[in-house]
Amino acid sequence: MESFGNGTQIVNLKTGEEIFRNVITNMQAQTCIDIADKNNLHVHIYTDNKIVSQQSLKFMAYRNYQLYKEDMDFEIVDSLKEYIKEENPCILKLVISAKKDLIDVKKEILGKEDLKIIQIKKYDEYKDTIINQEYEYLDIVPKNITKYNSLRQLSKYLKINNQDVMAIGDNINDIEMIENAGVGVAIGGSYEEVINKAGYVTENTVKTGGFAEAVYKFIEM
Secondary structure, eight states: OEEEGGGTEEEOTTTOOEEEEOOBOHHHHHHHHHHHHHTTOEEEEEOSSEEEEESSOOHHHHHHHHHHTTTSEEEEESOHHHHHHHHOOOBOEEEEEESSOOHHHHHHHHTTSOEEEEEEEEOGGGOBTTTTBOEEEEEEEETTOOHHHHHHHHHHHHTOOGGGOEEEEOSGGGHHHHHHSSEEEEOTTOOHHHHTTOSEEOSSOTTTTHHHHHHHHHHHO
């Protein structure tokens, strides 16, 4: 099983069966892109089969490329608005990134569209070491979507008790999932808010194999 887009889609990778999906509408995406373009911000989207980035791979899009280029498809387009009009993709998530405070952009989007937006800052000790950059981004998904809600749906589908569920994460949008799972794991170097909610913190970071460390530790148990 795999969850994509911060819980907007759950797929059985063995059979290809889609268990759950909730997507951003094209109109909502167009609004976000208009606001990003007006403010000269980088924007990219997650579809059901690729990450599509406008004009270049920057910030979170570039980070994902460095981490997942062997497993995921990436495409760069001149205009995401035109791409959406022509391809009508399933938009699981949209991300706006920049090296500046995005709170006003977040407020403007929420004033026009009913979406869930988490603002995440990667500065100072939380600098993105994968691409060696500091920036912040808006993680935009449909309203009421969280990783924890999707994890609960997956647990119910698989008929697994919550105490037997392990949640692993390193970001602000992982907190609810980590603190409510039977075993909550924070990756080394995570945000302090994440570490404070975890039952176990890995010695390794994302870059050095923190996720694998967590899996092997608790498999052995």
